[in-house]
Amino acid sequence: MDKKLLIDLDRVPKHVAIIMDGNGRWAKGQGMNRVFGHKNALTSVRQSIETAAEIGVEAITLYAFSTENWKRPKFEVDALMRLLVNSLKKEYDTFQKNDVKVNAVGNIENLPQNAQKTLSEVIEKTKNNKRIVMTLALSYGSREEIVNAIKNISKKVVNKELSLEEINENTINNHLYTFNLPEVDLMIRTSGEHRISNFLLWQMAYAELYFTDVLWPDFRREHFCNAIIDYQNRERRFGKTSEQITE
Template identity: 70%
Template structure:
């Protein structure tokens, strides 16, 4: 039985987030510059989007560029921004064919004008698609996201639009970049690193975490399906006991 045949379509995670790590190490192993790894990582992005859509994942969020990444060598940053523009142009047909709706989160104003323009064009072109929602986290940092959310909430309190006792988890969630998305069910990180790296700190509160040694450019369909199967073999308790979960399932 193939991996995809083993997937229980009724228990597919609704929202999967991916920290795409290992491009630089992949290139180094091949005695190539780091940007070579980033270019080859595009194939893994395409494969992951298509596989996620095929099995019924509703939302896929990819950590493409963090706020900390701006501190990388200028040539690498410039190349990454150029790659973003070219990739978006090249992937429009695939996104449309697979009914993918694109959106982006992060401090997008920091992106170069050309990259921001291309991003907005593709977002507009795919806005009516009804399939998987693909979110690119660009110039994104979870602490910055939370800080901005608290600032907006505080301003509403100052303006007497909101009372402190009215602040709930829902109110906070509604002020995040991801307010239209469900919480993350499964977080995948490639390359063997086992840390969150300031990614969706609020949204992954009850996520299952999956770490793989596979470097991002080598991450293919089978690797994604292995992560999904691993997720489906876990018991998600959300603070309850196994007995409580079993009772709920049997009701």
């Protein structure tokens, strides 16, 4: 049975964020190096995006490369950057077919020039697509994002463009990389780890967290649907009581 049939299409999360974890362990299990795992994760990305688009998710954000990932061995970092470029080129037709608008957040200027160029081209070519926004978090760290937001808000206060009394949650939201995205409703992390690893800390304030032991290269459409079904079986109270929610 197609798990998608069990999903209530009227209660689909607007924004799903995914920590794609387990590539290295998957590769080790195959007797290969970590890069082999990264290369075999593209099917998981494609099926997750396609399934999200089919059920009506408005935005999906993938934690593709963190600020901390720059500390990994150079051969792995270089391989990941090449894979980013090749994957964006390879999946361009898939983006267009599924009406996917490509977006990116993070310190994009830290990426190699060819990666920046390819990313910019794909973002430009898909900017009018409307079915779903697929955001790649690249050279991304949430703490750094929040620090940058505070600095930019502070500059406006100093320049008298903004007063202290005007600063509220919306002010901070509007100075984050994700200012044009809805708050995260559901965060999925694969591989059995139970951490959020400096990912969208502000944006996930009230997100439902879903952890699975499935390693990312093995993550498929049915696993994505399982996460959505689990999400729909939860009661989201946002600080209220169950009685208030049902009134």
